[in-house]
Amino acid sequence: MHVPDGFLDAPTSVGTAVVAGGVVAAALGRAARRELDDRTAPMAGLVAVFVFASQMLNFPVGAGTSGHVIGAALAAVLVGPATATLCLTVVVTVQAVLFADGGVSALGTNVLLMAVVAVWAGHGTFRLALALLPRDVRWVPAAAFAGAFVSVPAAALAFVGLYAVGGAAPIALDTLVVAMGGWHLLIGLGEGIVTLLAVSSIVAARPDLVHGARRLLPTLELRVPEVAR
Known part of the structure; x- marks a missing residue:
């Protein structure tokens, strides 16, 4: 999924960088106002580390491209979509600058695909699935699976769309x-299973730590007994 230098022409790369920068700036404001708290902040760090490690495992899928799990939907479910966008942006930037995983000139493109398209496609699918399923926290992992499954091919097809507009590599x-769509459907299935297992374990132990499950948790009311006079 990491786009190398030279795959897209300069105008397209600049355009994706501008769009990605605007979305990341908006996500920063949203995360600060609505998502980051004393529970989400430590979880965001753990999510970023997990995503970083999982994305370092790349394998070729043909046509000069590679595939790997993204972790975008998992991050969105655990810490919220805006915070997930920030997590993925940090991960993709560190990979490009320090590990040459993805081109530096294509950094805006990779942020747009993985930190924006994958995160918000996964989050939107998760929310839709959650609305269709019974209103019970036990269904959160199933909705997370749906979000993860959709997020990977969504990002892959978004890249194909960008290539159709400004592709610079000699690839039909x-x-x-075929290479991106077919393989990333399989990768999406694998990512969905990993996301299902991860979210299931956290929901079973600490559902209050899962951002996507909080609205389904019962509201606790503290009652102080009156002191008899």
């Missing part, structure tokens, strides 16, 4: 569609 568009 139909070949790229």
